[in-house]
Every structure is written in C-alpha cells, then in structure tokens.
Amino acid sequence: PVPSKVTFNFYLPHEKPYSGAEVDMVLLPAVTGDFGVMPGHVPTAAQLRPGVLTVQEDDSTTKKFFVSSGFAFVHADSTTDVCAIEAFPVEELDKSTVEAGLADYTAKLASASAGGDDYEAAAAQIGVEVYS
Amino acid sequence: LKSNQETNERVARFNMSMRRATSLLSGRTQAVTALRELLGAPVAIEEVASSRSVSTLAIKQRMRSVGNIAKITSAMKMVAASKMRSAQSATEKCRGMQEPFLKMLGDLPLAAGEKNVTIPVTTDKGLCGGINTMICKYSRASMQIANPEGEQSMVILGEKGKAQLQRDQADKIVATIADTQKVRLTFPQACSIAEEVLKTEYDVARIVYNRFVSAIAQKPTIATVMSPDALEKEAEAGGGLDRYEIEGPGRAELLQNLAEFNLATSLYTAMLENNCSEQSSRMSAMENSTKNAGEMLGKLTLTYNRTRQASITTELIEIISGATALED
Numbered sequence: 001p002v003p004s005k006v007t008f009n010f011y012l013p014h015e016k017p018y019s020g021a022e023v024d025m026v027l028l029p030a031v032t033g034d035f036g037v038m039p040g041h042v043p044t045a046a047q048l049r050p051g052v053l054t055v056q057e058d059d060s061t062t063k064k065f066f067v068s069s070g071f072a073f074v075h076a077d078s079t080t081d082v083c084a085i086e087a088f089p090v091e092e093l094d095k096s097t098v099e100a101g102l103a104d105y106t107a108k109l110a111s112a113s114a115g116g117d118d119y120e121a122a123a124a125q126i127g128v129e130v131y132s
Numbered sequence: 133l134k135s136n137q138e139t140n141e142r143v144a145r146f147n148m149s150m151r152r153a154t155s156l157l158s159g160r161t162q163a164v165t166a167l168r169e170l171l172g173a174p175v176a177i178e179e180v181a182s183s184r185s186v187s188t189l190a191i192k193q194r195m196r197s198v199g200n201i202a203k204i205t206s207a208m209k210m211v212a213a214s215k216m217r218s219a220q221s222a223t224e225k226c227r228g229m230q231e232p233f234l235k236m237l238g239d240l241p242l243a244a245g246e247k248n249v250t251i252p253v254t255t256d257k258g259l260c261g262g263i264n265t266m267i268c269k270y271s272r273a274s275m276q277i278a279n280p281e282g283e284q285s286m287v288i289l290g291e292k293g294k295a296q297l298q299r300d301q302a303d304k305i306v307a308t309i310a311d312t313q314k315v316r317l318t319f320p321q322a323c324s325i326a327e328e329v330l331k332t333e334y335d336v337a338r339i340v341y342n343r344f345v346s347a348i349a350q351k352p353t354i355a356t357v358m359s360p361d362a363l364e365k366e367a368e369a370g371g372g373l374d375r376y377e378i379e380g381p382g383r384a385e386l387l388q389n390l391a392e393f394n395l396a397t398s399l400y401t402a403m404l405e406n407n408c409s410e411q412s413s414r415m416s417a418m419e420n421s422t423k424n425a426g427e428m429l430g431k432l433t434l435t436y437n438r439t440r441q442a443s444i445t446t447e448l449i450e451i452i453s454g455a456t457a458l459e460d
Contacts, residue, residue, distance in 0.1 A: 011228035013319040013400055019228060045236065045376040047386050071393060073232045073376070081232035083397070085319060 002040040007079045008055065010065075012087055017065070018055070026080055027054035028072045037072075037080050044074040052090060053082065064090045143459055187443060191436045195429060202425035208259070209418035216347065216411035223344055223408045229397045230355075236376065237363070237394075239355075244279045245335025245362050249306070250286050251399070253341035253406040254293030256310055261413035263342050263350055263406075264292040270352045271297070271340045275304075278338070287329050289403065306332055313407055322400035329395060335362045337395060341402035342409035348416060350409035355402060357395045360387040 008026055010018035026037045029051025037044075048070050055063045070084035252271040254264045271293075275284050285306045288294050294308045307328055312321070329337060336358055343353040364387060 009228065009231070011231070013226055013229055013322075013397070014222070015225045016228040043376045045386070045390070047389055071232070071390060073236055075235060079235075081235070083229050083232055083393070 003078050004039060005078075006037055006039055006041075007077075009079065009081045010053075010055075010087070011081065011083050013085065017087065021057070023055055023057045024059070025056040026082075027052075027056075028082065029053060029067070030072070037074050037078075039078045041074050041078065041080075043076050044072075046072045048072055048082070048084065053084075053087070066090050139458070143455075147455075185440075185443075188436055188439050191432055191439060195432045195436065198425050198429050198432060202422050202429065205418045205421040205425065209415050209422060212411045212415040212418060216408060216415060219404070219408040219411055220344070223404045226401050226404050230401050233394050233397065237358075240358070243336045243356055243358055243362060245282060245358070247283045247285070247332065247334045247336075248275070248279055249329060249332045249334040249337045250275055250284065251329060251337060251339045251402075252286070252288055252290075252293045252297065253339065253402050254288070254290030254296075255406070255410045256291045256313065257410075258292060259414060259417060260410050261417040263352075263409055263413045264290070264296065266352050267340050267342065268293060268296045270354065272301070274338055274340065274354055279336070282335075285332055285334075287332070289325070312403060317400070317403055317407070319396070319400055322403060323396045326392065326396040326399050329399075330392065333359075335359050339398055339402045341406040342413075344405050344408040344412065347412045350413055353405075355398045357398050358391065360384065360391045363387055363391055 005022040005024060006026060008018050008021050008023045010016065024038070027034055028037065028046060029049055030046040031049045032046075034051070035046070048067060050069050051067065053065045053067050055065070057063065065087045066089075067082070067084040068086040070082065072083075073081045075081070250271050252267045254267050271286070275286075284304055286297065286301060286304045287306050288297060288308045289310075289312060291310045294305075294310070298305060309325055309328065312325075336356060339355040339357065341353060341355070342350040345351050
C-alpha cells in the first residue's frame with residue numbers, strides 16, 4: 001500500500017532540520033539532474049550536487065534549502081532520508097555575494113583548465129557548481 | 133628533706149592549681165606549670181603544647197590533604213557535568229546522520245574482509261573512570277573474533293588508547309590521532325581523520341567507541357563500515373543495497389563516495405558520542421572520589437580526636453600521679 005505522504009528526514013552533522021515530517025513532495029538536486037520524490041517512489045540512492053532542495057510540505061507551504069552536497073535515499077516505505085554536510089534556507093543567502101562568487105570561479109575555471117593542474121580545475125569547477 | 137609545713141603548703145598550692153585545672157580546659161597548662169614550678173624546673177608553655185601534638189601532627193597533615201582532594205574532585209565533577217550537558221545536545225543532533233546508512237545497509241558486525249582496520253576511540257585525558265580500558269579490551273577482542281586470519285591494523289584516536297595498546301599491539305598500529313577535542317569537533321575534522329583511515333585501504337573498518345546511553349550508562353559499541361568493494365560483495369550476496377536504484381554517476385563511483393561518506397559520518401558520530409561518554413564517566417568517577425574522600429576524612433577525624441584525647445589523658449595521669457607522689 002502506498003502511503004499518502006512522504007516521511008522526510010533531513011539530517012546535517014550538527015542538527016536535524018526535518019525528522020519524521022510528513023510532506024507531499026521533495027525535489028532533490030542529484031548529480032544526474034533534479035528529481036522529485038512522491039509517495040510510492042522506487043527505492044533509490046542518489047548523490048547530491050550543490051543545489052537547491054525544495055520541500056513541499058502541503059499545498060500551500062514550500063520551503064527551499066541550499067545544500068552543499070550529500071546523499072539522498074528513498075526507502076521502500078516512502079521514507080526519504082537526505083544527509084547533507086551544510087544546508088541553509090535560500091532566504092539567508094546574499095544574492096550579490098553569490099553572483100560575485102560565480103564570476104570569480106568561472107574565471108578561475110577558465111584559467112585552470114587552460115594551463116593549470118587538475119586539482120585546481122576541479123576546485124574551480126566545484127566553485128562554479130556551488131555558485132550557479 | 134623539707135619540713136612538713138613546707139610540703140603541706142606546696143600540696144595546698146598544688147591542689148588550688150589542680151582545681152583551676154579541672155574547671156578550665158586550658159587550666160591543663162596551668163596545672164603542669166604549677167607542678168613544674170613546685171619541682172623547680174623552668175617552664176616553657178609552647179614546649180608543653182608541641183610535645184603533646186607531635187602524634188596528632190601527622191594525622192592533621194593527612195586530613196588537610198584529603199580535604200583538598202575532596203575539594204578538587206568535587207570541582208572536577210561540576211566541570212564535567214556542565215561539559216556533558218553541552219556535549220549531550222550535540223550528540224543527539226548528530227545521531228540522525230547515521231540512521232539512513234543503517235536502514236539501507238544494515239549493521240554487519242561480522243563482515244569479513246582481507247584487510248581489517250580497528251579504530252578505537254579513546255580520550256586524551258585521564259581520571260574518567262574505566263571507559264578507555266573497556267574500549268581497549270573490546271578492540272583486542274574484536275580483532276580476534278571477526279576474521280582473525282585477515283590482516284589487522286589499527287588507527288587509534290586518543291592518547292589513553294595509544295598508551296594502553298602500544299604495549300602489546302605496537303606492530304598493528306598504523307597511526308595515532310590525539311588532541312581531537314581541543315576545539316569543538318566539526319565534520320571537516322572527521323573527514324580529515326577519515327582520509328587517514330582510507331589510506332590503509334581497508335575492506336572492513338570497525339570503530340569501537342562508547343555510546344552515550346545516559347548520565348550513568350555508557351555502552352561500548354562497534355560500528356562497522358565497509359569499503360566499496362566489500363559493499364559490492366555484500367550487495368551481490370543479497371544485501372540491502374541491491375534493492376536500491378542508483379541515480380547519479382556510475383555505480384562504482386557512487387559506491388565509493390557512499391562508503392567514504394559513511395566512514396566520515398560514523399567517525400563523527402563516534403567521536404561525539406565518546407566525548408559525551410567521557411564527560412559523564414568523569415562526572416561519576418569524581419563523585420565517587422569525593423564521597424570516598426569524605427568518608428576517609430570522617431575516619432581520620434575520629435582517629436585524630438582519639439589520639440588527642442589519649443595524649444591529654446596521659447598528661448593528666450602524669451600530673452595526678454605526680455601529685456599523689458608528693459602527698460605521700
């Protein structure tokens with residue numbers, strides 16, 4: 001029997017923003033692309049990229065969080081667990097800082113892939129992912 | 133030989149001084165000085181007092197040191213209690229991160245692998261009860277029970293574990309990490325320790341730590357973390373991982389990231405729980421110590437009083453027998 005709501009657990013090393021909450025849907029930024037979890041979703045294990053996680057608690061309330069990276073698991077009983085390293089509500093992010101960071105890391109990526117070593121290129125790519 | 137009258141006078145004078153002596157506590161010294169005057173010896177009151185208290189001096193010193201110990205241990209207990217409260221809240225918050233892995237992969241304490249690494253989590257400071265000894269015992273036991281033929285190595289967290297385990301397991305120790313709790317533990321710190329462990333290229337890692345159950349109970353626990361290859365083997369054998377559809381990069385890469393993340397989370401949780409257990413264990417150890425010091429102080433006080441009273445009684449007997457000798 002498919003449950004009506006998704007039991008959502010959102011765990012960080014230093015706190016638990018959601019624990020056992022009943023929500024309608026969760027949108028996850030996976031490495032392969034965004035996917036949504038609704039009741040009855042097939043059991044999945046996914047790696048998350050830095051991006052926005054959306055929680056639709058019910059028809060009227062939606063909350064968005066920026067997650068640094070982590071893993072998401074959907075279990076057979078429609079329990080969704082998200083383990084992330086850092087997460088903040090998007091309202092707390094400063095737009096101008098984000099845009100400045102994006103420009104900075106895009107430039108670094110361009111210079112690094114041209115002549116720099118792999119580590120710097122990877123670090124710059126992570127920066128671009130985080131800021132975009 | 134003196135005349136009877138002189139002797140009577142002296143005895144009368146002495147009797148007067150004895151009456152004063154028995155009515156006042158400090159009259160003791162007056163009685164003794166009176167007797168000494170009678171016998172014509174020079175008197176020094178301090179001399180009298182110090183000769184009586186030589187036997188009680190040793191006990192008094194011991195009482196002072198035991199009292200100081202009681203004060204110190206009581207202070208340590210209060211410090212540990214306050215540290216435990218803040219550690220407790222951090223521990224409860226971090227417990228969530230472990231649950232998804234347990235749900236998905238299950239707990240496999242007997243997982244076998246070619247290379248095993250045991251990670252005992254111990255404290256840097258002492259005076260915390262028996263928790264470190266327990267961890268070392270469990271580490272030795274787990275190395276013998278789970279896959280004794282495989283290669284065993286150890287990464288020790290904490291000075292106390294190193295001190296105990298390097299006596300008989302020195303050949304197995306790969307690395308020791310100390311001073312982990314000097315500043316508040318953060319996840320990146322756990323990640324860097326995880327990197328050290330990953331260097332051993334283990335198949336199965338076992339983290340032995342004290343789980344914080346309550347302020348008086350700390351349970352030694354073993355958390356088993358497997359490498360990607362071992363996970364793959366378990367999955368093929370029909371483990372839980374196979375039921376999950378893998379989204380993301382190739383299965384191998386995801387498994388590797390998953391295993392590393394699992395290791396980092398387990399280490400982080402283990403260190404926080406052990407820290408909390410350390411504070412609660414220290415609190416109860418210091419409380420016992422304070423109680424014992426108090427009991428010891430009570431017994432010493434009784435001995436002190438008895439010794440003091442015995443020496444006073446001896447002096448009185450000397451005085452009285454001296455006086456009776458004079459009368460005869």
